[in-house]
Amino acid sequence: xxxxxxGTTKKxxxxxxxxxxxxxxxxxxxxxxxxxxxxxxxxxxxxxGNYSIGSAVMGIWVGVMTFLAMSFFTRNLNSDFSxxxxxLGAIIMALPVFFLIQGLFREVPLPVRFNRQRREVCVPQANxxxxxxxxxxxxxxxxxxxxxxxxxxxxxxLLIIGFENPDPQAKDENKHFSLGFNCGGGxxxxxxxxxxxxxxxxxxxAVPN
Numbered sequence: 001x002x003x004x005x006x007g008t009t010k011k012x013x014x015x016x017x018x019x020x021x022x023x024x025x026x027x028x029x030x031x032x033x034x035x036x037x038x039x040x041x042x043x044x045x046x047x048x049g050n051y052s053i054g055s056a057v058m059g060i061w062v063g064v065m066t067f068l069a070m071s072f073f074t075r076n077l078n079s080d081f082s083x084x085x086x087x088l089g090a091i092i093m094a095l096p097v098f099f100l101i102q103g104l105f106r107e108v109p110l111p112v113r114f115n116r117q118r119r120e121v122c123v124p125q126a127n128x129x130x131x132x133x134x135x136x137x138x139x140x141x142x143x144x145x146x147x148x149x150x151x152x153x154x155x156x157x158l159l160i161i162g163f164e165n166p167d168p169q170a171k172d173e174n175k176h177f178s179l180g181f182n183c184g185g186g187x188x189x190x191x192x193x194x195x196x197x198x199x200x201x202x203x204x205x206a207v208p209n
Contacts, residue, residue, distance in 0.1 A: 016185070020142060020193050029190040032188075032194070044115065059096070059182045064093055067088070116203075121134075140159070140193050142158075143160065157185015
């Protein structure tokens with residue numbers, strides 16, 4: 001993942017991107033595992049997994065509430081539009097709900113392991129291989145987008161962590177790998193990133209159990 005220098009913030013009309021690494025800088029936020037991404041923590045390593053039912057439910061919940069709010073606030077103005085909004089919302093949200101149910105029956109993917117002693121990150125791949133990536137090369141960005149509708153302003157965002165394949169002979173389609181966390185962006189994404197940064201730069205005691 002190619003990103004601007006660390007500490008850069010890009011603001012647009014309805015979006016904002018904060019680049020947090022490399023090299024990792026303190027964000028000023030308190031480490032907070034808002035999506036229960038920490039699977040295991042000890043003095044040697046920290047396991048982080050993006051297989052989180054909570055994040056999927058949070059993303060679906062925002063969509064469901066948006067359609068319900070639009071339908072509720074327009075029911076007295078135009079009953080046909082209110083009904084059509086509910087139908088449209090059900091059609092749009094059916095696919096994410098289907099993927100959520102399907103994910104419950106899948107094999108849980110292996111977590112990414114941050115090794116504090118070696119200053120390395122072990123990144124498992126779907127084909128059974130794994131990458132050993134230097135901690136100093138890990139990239140991180142918090143992205144946030146806002147949309148405005150009749151129901152008001154809705155803000156959504158991601159924490160994206162990128163890794164570069166250490167193999168110089170790797171094919172173009174196998175050179176980059178990224179993890180995305182549906183945490184809402186902004187300060188929430190920074191607090192989640194602080195769990196990883198604080199563990200590697202400060203110590204295990206700086207991260208919540």
